Amino acid sequence: MNNSEEASSGYSAAAEVGLKRKRRTRFERMRIGLGKAPLSAWFGMIVVSAYVIVALFAPLFAPFGEADIFPTPYAPWGGEHFFGTDQIGRDILTRMIYGARNTMGIALVTTFLSFLIGGTLGLVAAISRGWVDQLLSRFVDVLMAIPSLIFALMLLSIFGSTISSLIIIIAVLDSTRVFRLTRSVAVNVVVMDYVEAARLRGEKLGWIMRREILPNIMPPLIAEFGLRFSFVFLTIAALSFLGVGIQPPTADWGSMVRENASLIQFAKYDMKAAMTPLLPAAAIALLTVAVNFIVDWFLHQTSGLRDDG
Amino acid sequence: MTDDVLIDMQNIHIEGFSDEEWHPIIKGVNLKLKRGQVMGLIGESGAGKSTLGLAAMGFARSGCRITEGRILFDGMDLAKASTKEKRTLWGSRMTYVAQSAAAAFNPAHRLLEQTIESAERAAAGPNESNGITDLTQDAVELYDALKLPNPDSIGDRYPHQVSGGQLQRVMTAMAMSPRPDLIVFDEPTTALDVTTQVGVLAAMREIVDKYNTAAIYITHDLAVVAQMADVIKVLRHGEEVEEAETREMLASPKEAYTRSLWSVRSLEKQEETNDDEILRIENVDAAYGKLKVLHDVSISVPRGKTVAVVGESGSGKSTAARVITGLLPPSAGQVVFNGQPLPAALANRNPEHLQKIQMIYQMADTAMNPRQTVEEIIGRPLEFYLGLDGAAKERRVIELLEMIELDESFLDRFPSELSGGQKQRVCIARALAAEPEMIICDEVTSALDQIVQEGILQLLLKLQREFNITYLFITHDIATVKAISDQIVVMCEGKVVEQGMKSEILTPPHPEYTELLLASVPEMDPDWLTNLLKTNAVADLQK
Numbered sequence: 001m002n003n004s005e006e007a008s009s010g011y012s013a014a015a016e017v018g019l020k021r022k023r024r025t026r027f028e029r030m031r032i033g034l035g036k037a038p039l040s041a042w043f044g045m046i047v048v049s050a051y052v053i054v055a056l057f058a059p060l061f062a063p064f065g066e067a068d069i070f071p072t073p074y075a076p077w078g079g080e081h082f083f084g085t086d087q088i089g090r091d092i093l094t095r096m097i098y099g100a101r102n103t104m105g106i107a108l109v110t111t112f113l114s115f116l117i118g119g120t121l122g123l124v125a126a127i128s129r130g131w132v133d134q135l136l137s138r139f140v141d142v143l144m145a146i147p148s149l150i151f152a153l154m155l156l157s158i159f160g161s162t163i164s165s166l167i168i169i170i171a172v173l174d175s176t177r178v179f180r181l182t183r184s185v186a187v188n189v190v191v192m193d194y195v196e197a198a199r200l201r202g203e204k205l206g207w208i209m210r211r212e213i214l215p216n217i218m219p220p221l222i223a224e225f226g227l228r229f230s231f232v233f234l235t236i237a238a239l240s241f242l243g244v245g246i247q248p249p250t251a252d253w254g255s256m257v258r259e260n261a262s263l264i265q266f267a268k269y270d271m272k273a274a275m276t277p278l279l280p281a282a283a284i285a286l287l288t289v290a291v292n293f294i295v296d297w298f299l300h301q302t303s304g305l306r307d308d309g
Numbered sequence: 310m311t312d313d314v315l316i317d318m319q320n321i322h323i324e325g326f327s328d329e330e331w332h333p334i335i336k337g338v339n340l341k342l343k344r345g346q347v348m349g350l351i352g353e354s355g356a357g358k359s360t361l362g363l364a365a366m367g368f369a370r371s372g373c374r375i376t377e378g379r380i381l382f383d384g385m386d387l388a389k390a391s392t393k394e395k396r397t398l399w400g401s402r403m404t405y406v407a408q409s410a411a412a413a414f415n416p417a418h419r420l421l422e423q424t425i426e427s428a429e430r431a432a433a434g435p436n437e438s439n440g441i442t443d444l445t446q447d448a449v450e451l452y453d454a455l456k457l458p459n460p461d462s463i464g465d466r467y468p469h470q471v472s473g474g475q476l477q478r479v480m481t482a483m484a485m486s487p488r489p490d491l492i493v494f495d496e497p498t499t500a501l502d503v504t505t506q507v508g509v510l511a512a513m514r515e516i517v518d519k520y521n522t523a524a525i526y527i528t529h530d531l532a533v534v535a536q537m538a539d540v541i542k543v544l545r546h547g548e549e550v551e552e553a554e555t556r557e558m559l560a561s562p563k564e565a566y567t568r569s570l571w572s573v574r575s576l577e578k579q580e581e582t583n584d585d586e587i588l589r590i591e592n593v594d595a596a597y598g599k600l601k602v603l604h605d606v607s608i609s610v611p612r613g614k615t616v617a618v619v620g621e622s623g624s625g626k627s628t629a630a631r632v633i634t635g636l637l638p639p640s641a642g643q644v645v646f647n648g649q650p651l652p653a654a655l656a657n658r659n660p661e662h663l664q665k666i667q668m669i670y671q672m673a674d675t676a677m678n679p680r681q682t683v684e685e686i687i688g689r690p691l692e693f694y695l696g697l698d699g700a701a702k703e704r705r706v707i708e709l710l711e712m713i714e715l716d717e718s719f720l721d722r723f724p725s726e727l728s729g730g731q732k733q734r735v736c737i738a739r740a741l742a743a744e745p746e747m748i749i750c751d752e753v754t755s756a757l758d759q760i761v762q763e764g765i766l767q768l769l770l771k772l773q774r775e776f777n778i779t780y781l782f783i784t785h786d787i788a789t790v791k792a793i794s795d796q797i798v799v800m801c802e803g804k805v806v807e808q809g810m811k812s813e814i815l816t817p818p819h820p821e822y823t824e825l826l827l828a829s830v831p832e833m834d835p836d837w838l839t840n841l842l843k844t845n846a847v848a849d850l851q852k
Contacts (some may be wrong), residue, residue, distance in 0.1 A: 032329065045353075192674040199655065200634055201693055204664045215680035 011059025105287030113171035126186035226295035253280035311818035322377035349538030401431030404484035421464025474505035532831030593642035617794035667740035672733035730761035
């Protein structure tokens with residue numbers, strides 16, 4: 001006993017070397033992170049923020065009102081109407097700008113909703129296991145077995161193409177993918193000792209979900225959020241193109257492509273006018289690419305973090 | 310430079326990159342190794358022993374760089390050599406045995422292919438292959454020399470089909486296959502059970518002797534290094550503390566730090582007991598699905614005392630803990646706490662039951678949520694069981710931190726910012742915060758360095774004296790048992806082999822299994838392994 005006391009006199013637990021990180025404010029950490037961002041991520045961030053600004057301040061940017069109709073349909077580019085007018089004489093530029101607001105807004109709400117549904121159920125399944133997990137997982141399998149676009153078309157024709165039913169239907173169908181992801185990453189965290197410790201403490205399901213598991217699966221979920229947002233966005237555009245998505249007179253890029261599709265035949269006579277249907281298509285493509293650049297960078301970052309986690 | 314010096318490292322400086330800055334890891338260490346010599350590198354974690362061992366091969370892990378010094382291997386300076394030049398040496402003249410064999414093998418290839426892979430490559434490259442004509446035949450001979458069962462056919466298996474101890478031997482065969490001049494062993498037996506460790510150590514030592522290979526053996530276990538090494542070098546904070554021949558070092562360590570490493574094993578608690586029983590497990594059977602892991606287990610725990618449950622992995626000792634906590638309801642029998650039978654399933658227990666039995670885990674890393682600060686971790690039981698919040702909670706957290714010999718400055722730290730010992734202390738504080746009557750400690754010190762282990766054990770003893778807490782201490786380490794327990798329960802294959810006071814269990818005569826367990830614990834005597842092998846106590850019982 002004497003011996004060991006002598007040994008511990010030179011030893012102090014508080015002085016042991018731990019890898020203490022510098023305390024940095026959120027702003028400093030962000031600056032360091034951004035400093036390391038690759039060019040593609042910068043491109044993505046600039047494009048996305050431009051879209052967001054346009055969407056937020058649409059009435060300020062747009063030269064006319066969303067549903068204003070002018071006497072000349074299919075007016076050429078230039079003059080009073082920068083990108084011309086559509087088949088019933090609405091200003092294309094104006095509708096592009098309002099379209100950003102509608103399409104992105106609806107996509108955002110839908111993605112949030114699908115994460116709320118899929119994420120919650122995924123966590124419940126991962127924590128409860130047993131029959132709850134079986135029931136939820138098999139139900140999701142059934143939903144996933146049906147091609148989602150066709151399923152959405154069918155449901156929309158049953159419930160009608162209102163914006164709220166559009167949001168709910170796409171959110172539910174998309175939440176199946178979120179469920180799968182959340183469940184699979186959460187299952188790895190559920191087996192950790194700290195979750196067991198929380199259970200032994202007597203914590204309720206809600207606490208274990210929100211406080212013990214969710215913070216530890218955030219990175220893959222955020223990355224997935226970006227990706228899902230693009231997909232939802234494309235689905236809405238596709239549905240609008242097929243005529244069951246966002247209904248006129250609300251402007252939306254998908255339906256704008258469809259409405260002006262016939263203009264492409266005039267390529268021989270007026271190259272500019274023929275490009276009109278490609279404008280909303282390009283807007284969709286650019287946003288999707290930009291979002292994915294950001295997601296790629298984010299994934300790379302967090303997978304790097306996970307090493308020293 | 311004399312002819313028989315194989316490696317001569319002079320004034321090595323190595324830096325690591327973290328938190329946007331370069332930090333020194335090794336600060337000017339010299340190392341000289343002769344042909345055929347085995348050097349033990351010891352020190353606590355963070356001492357830089359693995360970094361130095363790898364640097365002997367001219368290798369720096371990603372995020373590390375060798376900034377200064379010369380590494381002369383057979384006259385060639387590895388610190389300046391290009392990767393291409395070093396590749397001609399790696400895997401042919403110098404090889405490496407990693408800590409976790411399970412993680413180091415490719416699960417998709419058979420063992421034999423992996424064993425001879427580097428030798429094959431070396432033979433095709435610029436090195437001649439030491440007159441070995443048939444590599445497969447040679448591998449079989451190596452398997453045989455390493456005492457692997459069925460040496461002819463074991464190479465056809467996949468990594469998951471052999472045990473951890475066997476895998477570690479295969480990895481040694483892999484390292485030996487090209488007949489290197491130098492092997493670096495990086496904690497090769499740390500992940501193994503004591504009874505398995507003995508066999509692996511003996512096999513490694515024999516084969517290194519047989520082929521006169523030089524080796525660097527990195528470990529934090531002194532008793533192990535005493536068996537393996539001719540020379541021991543002690544490192545601390547990236548600097549050399551001292552270096553001496555093994556016998557000389559063991560007999561008369563010069564530096565105070567080295568002596569403190571030695572003294573850890575001398576901690577011993579005075580055994581006591583009483584009739585006030587806090588917990589009794591009565592005839593418990595338990596099973597995972599169809600696999601029955603506990604057979605008629607009965608254990609009695611006196612209040613305010615420590616009962617150590619010992620046994621190798623798979624003996625059912627952790628399962629017994631799961632039954633007590635309610636995570637695994639028993640299929641027969643019951644758990645009686647304070648004279649009242651506890652509900653079998655966790656869901657049926659009330660907060661008072663849960664509060665009184667707390668648990669501390671082996672891996673403090675995974676026992677704490679990495680996204681919560683120390684304050685949140687320790688504060689939660691206070692809020693949950695005692696209803697404290699705000700300033701009262703914070704005051705109590707600070708009190709608890711002081712009890713575990715840490716201070717306020719730790720409040721806002723995340724688990725990744727704590728050392729191994731500090732993490733385990735925070736886990737102890739979390740258990741303590743609930744004001745429990747009993748704490749189940751599941752191998753709480755086995756992942757820690759010797760000197761840190763001692764600190765943790767001292768702390769647990771102090772807390773027991775102050776708060777009259779009962780410990781159920783699950784471990785496979787006999788030194789820990791001696792240090793902390795009053796009573797011992799020996800378990801094997803889901804059954805209780807023996808139960809009684811510490812002095813009774815540790816003095817002969819023992820049942821066969823207890824004997825094996827006790828004999829397998831390395832002692833601080835360089836002749837221990839030799840003597841043990843002579844008496845053949847192990848060989849008979851090896852499976």
